[in-house]
Amino acid sequence: MxxxxxxxxxxxxxxxxxxxxxxxxxxxxxxxxxxxxxxxxxxxxxxxxxxxxxxxxxxxxxxxxxxxxxxxxxxxxxxxxxxxxxxxxxxQHHHHLICTKCGKVVDYTDFIKEEIALVKQTEEGLSKKYNFKINSHVTQFYGLCDKCKK
Amino acid sequence: MxxxxxxxxxxxxxxxxxxxxxxxxxxxxxxxxxxxxxxxxxxxxxxxxxxxxxxxxxxxxxxxxxxxxxxxxxxxxxxxxxxxxxxxxxxQHHHHLICTKCGKVVDYTDFIKEEIALVKQTEEGLSKKYNFKINSHVTQFYGLCDKCKK
DNA sequence: AATATTAATGAAAATGATTTTCAATAGCAA
DNA sequence: TTGCTATTGAAAATCATTTTCATTAATATT
The missing domain is CATH 1.10.10.10 (Winged helix-like DNA-binding domain superfamily/Winged helix DNA-binding domain)
Structure with missing residues (x-):
């Protein structure tokens, strides 16, 4: 630490x-x-x-x-x-899963490996095609959590 | 129309x-x-x-x-x-590429096909694991556009 | 078409997260 | 310890968005 x-x-x-x-x-x-x-x-x-x-x-x-x-x-x-x-x-790199009702947020790292590959590929493609220097990305899923689904 | x-x-x-x-x-x-x-x-x-x-x-x-x-x-x-x-x-389903300097936004659909597959897979996995009902997702890339890179 | 019902509107005020201002304070280099 | 100046807290300002409320206008009904 x-x-x-x-x-x-x-x-x-x-x-x-x-x-x-x-x-x-x-x-x-x-x-x-x-x-x-x-x-x-x-x-x-x-x-x-x-x-x-x-x-x-x-x-x-x-x-x-x-x-x-x-x-x-x-x-x-x-x-x-x-x-x-x-x-x-x-x-670890992680993304967020957000409950739109109660605001609960889950950090998830599942599928991150596959995603990293795709993101890298996307980044390269986009950088080239649109001439952007990409610095970061955000991926978030929105939905209803366990409790709020009822 | x-x-x-x-x-x-x-x-x-x-x-x-x-x-x-x-x-x-x-x-x-x-x-x-x-x-x-x-x-x-x-x-x-x-x-x-x-x-x-x-x-x-x-x-x-x-x-x-x-x-x-x-x-x-x-x-x-x-x-x-x-x-x-x-x-x-x-x-078409599309995502955004945003210049953090001038605010320019590019809609892109490149790699969307691969992404849809991954997203579907991720959604299913997350839904099951965290008991969420996922309704939507957002993916955005941030960076500097052609001009703002200088 | 005229009327009655009530959803929709605009102006102004309120809200609420974040920023700015500014005089007072406190790190830290000498 | 001293001096310089970054940092601070309180209060005021900002600014996107929402709310309030009296007025207007869309539409179902006559």
Whole structure:
């Protein structure tokens, strides 16, 4: 785990950014959950212990982490952006399965292998045909979860 | 073309909705472009000829068309929802390639065949494993277009 | 065609997530 | 310890979208 901590701290310092309490706290929250938290979620989670940290700072910090390539930002269509730590080395590429009723999100890695091959092939084809430099892709499935199906 | 018109008009009537001027105008705009318009885009496009049609109505009409399954709503990450007519019979399933700098969007259908197979397989697997009823999926590629690559 | 019913409309106000502003604070290099 | 300046929190601003509500217009009925 330590290597992961130093990784982002170094990256921060390297860009002339400072290692502050809010940044450490927000990183820790992201680092200790598998959930897809919104800025507000994080704000409330840390507010009891760190009432001094404002929602503005949470937004700013998440933004910074996204720009640094440390965090991924997702939109599941419910009006709140969600943030997820990209654990550089050991995190598997995964996609999302979203319940449109209750908002439940499942990370799945099934079929990812086949998909990676297809995506790579698609990326190459599209890059060539449309002259795009492709940087990322999103695949999401929407539906009703176990409970919401009734 | 006529069959397409009657299709949506019938669907409208069928749900006890009325065929109004704003609805006809907004449908026509969507029906005569391949672009991915936002509510505001549509509002400005029709404003000269129909200054009486308000932005609120554009939003309401688009919403209704989405609920009716006539229109698809997309989020390309620029803070504006985009709307696209689903031309029931002849529209090919397609995905989007989005330039993160200028916002240019390319519809592509390349590799769609392979993808459909994979998606079907994934859907079945996920449905079973996670007990989801999957209704739709989104695949988008993000990158830099020809010009923005420089 | 005239009328009655009620869905649909537009203007203005409200909402709510996110951003910006700005004066005060706190990392960190010297 | 000091000084520089990045970072912060609070409050205000933004801005896409929604809601409210009195008015208008589509359509079924007469």
């Amino acid at each position: 330590h290597h992961r901590h130093s990784y982002w701290k170094d990256k921060l310092k390297g860009s002339g950014c400072r290692l502050t309490l809010p940044r450490r706290v927000i990183f820790e929250v992201l680092n200790s959950t598998t959930k897809h938290l919104s800025a507000e979620d994080i704000y409330f989670m840390i507010h009891k212990k760190y009432p001094g940290i404002g929602l503005t700072t949470v937004y700013r910090t998440l933004d910074m982490m996204v720009r640094m390539g440390l965090v991924d930002k997702f939109d599941f269509g419910d009006g709140h952006s969600r943030y997820e730590l990209l654990e550089a080395q050991d995190k | 006529h069959h397409r018109h009657s299709y949506w008009k019938d669907k409208l009537k069928g749900s006890g909705c009325r065929l109004t001027l704003p609805r006809r105008v907004i449908f026509e705009v969507l029906n005569s472009t391949t672009k991915h318009l936002s509510a505001e885009d549509i509002y400005f496009m029709i404003h000269k000829k129909y200054p009486g049609i308000g932005l609120t109505t554009v939003y309401r009409t688009l919403d209704m068309m989405v609920r009716m399954g006539l229109v698809d709503k997309f989020d390309f990450g620029d803070g504006h929802s985009r709307y696209e007519l689903l031309e029931a019979q002849d529209k």
